[in-house]
Amino acid sequence: xxxxxxxxxxxxxxxxxxxxxxxxxxxxxxxxxxxxxxxxxxxxxxxxxxxxxxxxxxxxxxxxxxxxxxxxxxxxxxxxxxxxxxxxxxxxxxxxxxxxxxxxxxxxxxxxxxxxxxxxxxxxxxxxxxxxxxxxxxxxxxxxxxxxxxxxxxxxxxxxxxxxxxxxxxxxxxxxxxxxxxxxxxxxxxxxxxxxxxxxxxxxxxxxxxxxxxxxxxxxxxxxxxxxxxxxxxxxxxxxxxxxxxxxxxxxxxxxxxxxxxxxxxxxxxxxxxxxxxxxxxxxxxxxxxxxxxxxxxxxxxxxxxxxxxxxxxxxxxxxxxxxxxxxxxxxxxxxxxxxxxxxxxxxxxxxxxxxxxxx
Numbered sequence: 001x002x003x004x005x006x007x008x009x010x011x012x013x014x015x016x017x018x019x020x021x022x023x024x025x026x027x028x029x030x031x032x033x034x035x036x037x038x039x040x041x042x043x044x045x046x047x048x049x050x051x052x053x054x055x056x057x058x059x060x061x062x063x064x065x066x067x068x069x070x071x072x073x074x075x076x077x078x079x080x081x082x083x084x085x086x087x088x089x090x091x092x093x094x095x096x097x098x099x100x101x102x103x104x105x106x107x108x109x110x111x112x113x114x115x116x117x118x119x120x121x122x123x124x125x126x127x128x129x130x131x132x133x134x135x136x137x138x139x140x141x142x143x144x145x146x147x148x149x150x151x152x153x154x155x156x157x158x159x160x161x162x163x164x165x166x167x168x169x170x171x172x173x174x175x176x177x178x179x180x181x182x183x184x185x186x187x188x189x190x191x192x193x194x195x196x197x198x199x200x201x202x203x204x205x206x207x208x209x210x211x212x213x214x215x216x217x218x219x220x221x222x223x224x225x226x227x228x229x230x231x232x233x234x235x236x237x238x239x240x241x242x243x244x245x246x247x248x249x250x251x252x253x254x255x256x257x258x259x260x261x262x263x264x265x266x267x268x269x270x271x272x273x274x275x276x277x278x279x280x281x282x283x284x285x286x287x288x289x290x291x292x293x294x295x296x297x298x299x300x301x302x303x304x305x306x307x308x309x310x311x312x313x314x315x316x317x318x319x320x321x322x323x324x325x326x327x328x329x330x331x332x333x334x335x336x337x338x339x340x341x342x343x344x345x346x347x348x349x350x351x352x353x354x355x356x357x358x359x360x
Contacts, residue, residue, distance in 0.1 A: 004107065012113050020090060024247045025055035030286075031293050038297040059240075067236040070142055077140035082234065082241035085133030089248040092126040095119040096255045097181040099265045099277025111265070111277060112181065119180040120168050123256060127164075127211065130245065131157040137242070138230035149229025152219050152304065159311040160210035160217075166319035167204030170197040170326045171260040174335075180256075184264035194261040196335055197326065199342040201261040203319045205291070208253040210311065212246055215296040219304050250292060251285060258284035314353040321345045 029044060029051070036043030044051035069075055099111030116122060131154060138150020171193045172178055175186035187193055194201045210217040231242045258264055262284050265277030302310070322342050329338040 008107075008109060009113070016093060016113060017090065020093065020248050020251065023251045024244050025059065027247045027251060027289065028058065029055050030289065031296075034290065034293045035297050038294070062236065062240045065236040065239075067238065068233070070233050072142040073233065074140040074142070077136050078233075079238070081133045081137035081140060082238045082245070083133070084136065085130050086241045086245040086248070088126045088129040089245045089252055092123055092249075092252050093255065095122050095180055096252075096259055097184060097264060098281055100270065100274045102274045111274070115179070115181050118178050120172055120178040123180075124161075124165055124168060127249075127253075128161060130211075130249070133245075134230050137234065141230075141233040143233050146230050146232045149232070153213070153230060155308065156213075156217065156219060156311075157211060159308060160207045160315070163203055163311065163315040163319040164207035164211055166316075166323050167200055167207055168260070169323045170200035173323075173326050173330055180259050180264070184259060184266055187263045188266050190335075192261060192263045196338050197261065197322070197342070198339055199318065199346045200322050200326070201257070202346075203315060203322065204257060204260065205288075206315060207319075208257065209292065209295065210307075212249040212253060214246075214250070214292055216299040216302050217307060218301060219307055250289060254285045254288040254292075255281065257288055262288075314349055317353075318346060318349045321349070 032054075033043045033051070044054040047053040047057040069078055094113040095116055097110075097112040097115065101108050101110050103109070134153040134157075135150040138146040138148070138153070141147070171183050174190065174193055174196060175183040177183060177186070183193075190196070209215075213219075231239055234242060258281055263280075264284075265281040267276060267280035270276050270280065322345065325341045325345060326338050329335055329341070
C-alpha cells in the first residue's frame with residue numbers, strides 16, 4: 001500500500017479527532033453562553049478572558065474527580081459501557097465530506113476520511129450502536145434508577161430510530177445515491193434539499209434530538225424521577241465519556257443534517273477556493289447547534305408516555321408518508337409536488353394526532 005496514502009489517512013484521522021475533542025469542549029462553553037443570553041444572565045466569565053478557558057478548567061476538574069465503582073456492579077461492563085457510547089460518536093464522522101478535493105504538496109487530497117458508496121447505511125449502522133452503551137451502563141450499575149434509565153433509553157432511541165432512518169431516504173431518493181459527497185454535489189444543481197423536503201428535514205432534526213437525548217427528549221436521565229438515570233453511579237472520567245458522547249453526537253448529527261439538507265460544504269466560490277468548504281460546513285453546524293440549544297432553553301421536558309406517543313403516532317407515520325410522497329413525486333417527474341404535498345400531509349397528521357397524543 002502507498003505509504004503517502006497511509007500518512008494522509010493518519011493525518012486526517014488525528015485532525016478529525018482533535019477537532020471533535022475541541023468541538024466538544026467549546027460546545028459546552030457555547031451552550032452555557034447561549035443559555036445565559038436566553039435567561040438574561042452572564043454565563044461563564046471568570047476562567048480566562050471572557051471565560052474562554054472555562055472548558056479547560058472543567059476538564060481539569062473532571063480529571064481529578066474520584067472514580068467510584070459500586071461493589072455489586074459488573075465491573076467489566078461498567079467500565080466498557082461509556083467507551084461503547086463514545087466511540088460511535090467519533091467514527092460516524094468518518095464519512096462526512098468536509099470539502100472537495102484540494103492539492104497539497106503536489107498531491108490530490110480529499111477533504112473526507114472515507115468516501116464510501118453506502119455512506120448513509122454506515123451512518124445509520126453506527127448511530128444505532130450508542131444505545132447499547134447506555135443500556136449496559138444502567139444494567140451494570142446494579143441500581144434500580146439507573147436500570148430504569150437504561151430501559152427508557154432503549155425504548156426511546158429504538159422508537160425514534162425508525163423516523164430517523166426514514167428521514168435519510170428523502171435526500172437519498174432525490175440524489176439517487178447513498179454517498180454523502182454525491183448528495184452534496186446533487187444539491188449544487190437542484191438546490192438545497194430542505195427546499196424539496198422541508199418536512200423531511202424537520203422530521204430528521206426532531207428525531208436526532210431524541211437520539212442524542214437532548215431536551216425535551218432527555219427522559220433517560222430525568223433527574224426529577226430517576227435521580228440521574230443510566231449514569232447515576234458514574235463519576236470522574238467515566239462520567240465525562242457519557243458527557244462527551246452527547247456533545248460530540250450533537251456535532252455529528254448537525255454535520256450530517258447540514259450535508260443531507262443544507263448543501264454540506266457547498267457555498268459561494270467553493271469551486272475556485274476549495275478551502276472555503278470546511279468553513280461553510282462549520283457555519284451551518286454552528287447554526288444547527290444553536291437551534292438545539294434554543295430548544296433546550298425554550299421547551300420543558302415532556303412526559304414519557306407522551307414522548308412515546310409523539311414518536312409512534314405522529315413522527316413515524318409522518319416520516320413514512322413523506323417518503324411515499326417523495327418517491328411518487330420523483331417517479332412522475334414533478335418535484336414541485338413534493339414540498340406542497342408533504343406540508344399538507346404534515347398539517348393533516350398534526351390535526352389527527354394532536355388529540356391522541358395529549359389525551360392521557
